[in-house]
Amino acid sequence: MCNVKIINQSSHPNPVYQTDLSAGMDLHANIEESISLIPGGRALIPTGLFIELPEGHEAQIRPRSGLALKHGITVLNSPGTIDADYRGELKVLLINHGQEPFEIQNGERIAQMIVAKYERVIWEISKELNNTERGAGGYGSTGVKPY
Numbered sequence: 001m002c003n004v005k006i007i008n009q010s011s012h013p014n015p016v017y018q019t020d021l022s023a024g025m026d027l028h029a030n031i032e033e034s035i036s037l038i039p040g041g042r043a044l045i046p047t048g049l050f051i052e053l054p055e056g057h058e059a060q061i062r063p064r065s066g067l068a069l070k071h072g073i074t075v076l077n078s079p080g081t082i083d084a085d086y087r088g089e090l091k092v093l094l095i096n097h098g099q100e101p102f103e104i105q106n107g108e109r110i111a112q113m114i115v116a117k118y119e120r121v122i123w124e125i126s127k128e129l130n131n132t133e134r135g136a137g138g139y140g141s142t143g144v145k146p147y
Contacts (some may be wrong), residue, residue: 004115009089010048012013012107024062024112027092035104037096042076045110053084053115060114069109071097075111082113087094142146 008014015025029035030048037043053059061080067073076095086111092111112139134142 002057002115004054004057005052007050007072008048009050011050013047015113016089024114026064026109027061027090027111028114029104029106029108029110031091031104031106034106037094037102037104039072039096039099039101042093042095043104045094045104047090047092050087051082051090051092052087053082055084056117057084057118058082058118059090060116061090062112062114064109064112071100071102072096073102073110117139 006014008115010028010030012028017025022126027047027049029045031046035043035045049105051059059082061075061078061082063074071095073096076093080093082090090113094104094110
């Protein structure tokens, strides 16, 4: 576990894990009036939250599976990355891939946030890479058939 400073300027609770093994915490819309998200439309939704992550950590903003399945609502830049040196309000960029308009209400759970460690890389300049069984095979190269 790590300690993360939070300022909550919303009227909603701080993000919490819903179960003992949950990886993500729900983020709530902090809006004065509902926002209608038309099919194909997008909106930047404020949360009223400000955080200070420890060095070597990031927060990832990801879609909620229920919103995606039931309404086609997802996080456009998924996962959105919150860097440890960012101090602005957490906002969620949503898009409606569904067929119907969707009303975002104040307090609605709109996304989930995962806090994760990361490592920075040091590039090792090389003229060749080690061979692997896959090689340069990219999109679709491993097929779709099970087993």
